[in-house]
Amino acid sequence: MNIFVLGTIAIIAYILQIFLGMKQIKNFNSVYIRMKRKGKVAIGRRPGKIASGTILLLGVDAAGVIQDAEMMQGTSILARFKPRPQFIGIDIHQLMDAPMLSEENKLTRQAAANAQKVYVEVESGNHRDEAPVSPIFNVGNQLSLMKLSIQDKLTKKGC
Template sequence: MQLWQLGLILLAVVWALQAVGTWMQMKHYREVMGDISRRWSDGFVGAGNARGRLGKGVILILVVSPDGIVRRLAVMEGRSVMAKFKPLTEFEGKPLAELRDNGFPGKEKGRNLALSRAIEQIDRTRSKASAPDPTNPQIAQA
């Protein structure tokens, strides 16, 4: 077999492995989100991400109760598709405002960026939920 044929086969194998790994990671993401939606029917969910140039990527899921208390904070970070979400239980039960003001201690630039994006998403959802619906005549008359 010639060298270019071997290279082409190797490229196909690596591509197939990446596709399988991506599928496994997306399956894990769907399982985590499904667990969150089954566990809590009220409140707000925000997902944020940050990509490092050469460093590890971060995906963060933040679940907040209607009164602004953190119910769950989970982080997936790494350079491979084998990364899994890890809950950060030390933040559970704290007010969202405290997390917004303090973020993660130290040089957690990727985590803090992902956290700020998740909080922005929650803020947008909360403001839409509290805004009156002009198409609903009961609210418009009130």
């Protein structure tokens, strides 16, 4: 194959990924805004690097009872939010004790646990949103640790 054909295919795939990623963000925003108009929204995340990622949005009333629930789960940018009526009517404070949660997959349980944890922290005023660490920053940290380890071993041998 010609290198220009491969380059064109790569550029088209990249543009398609950007377009579908923007549609996914638009889907998240529309679901979030719709729920936010009705009350508080608890967001549970279980990010996926290799495995499927999960985002759970729970619309919660003033008493802490879940009134609306939608979840996006998947590994691709084609994933969209789907209603999860089994969460409706559960008090978010007792979400992890709900019998229906044992029937859900591990990723959904983890996202539900995250939503409950963040909701309770925000409710009590103890929540601090921590920015995720960039993978590039992690590589830099690992290189710094390796450098220190090598320097430490060299100084021990020199003694």
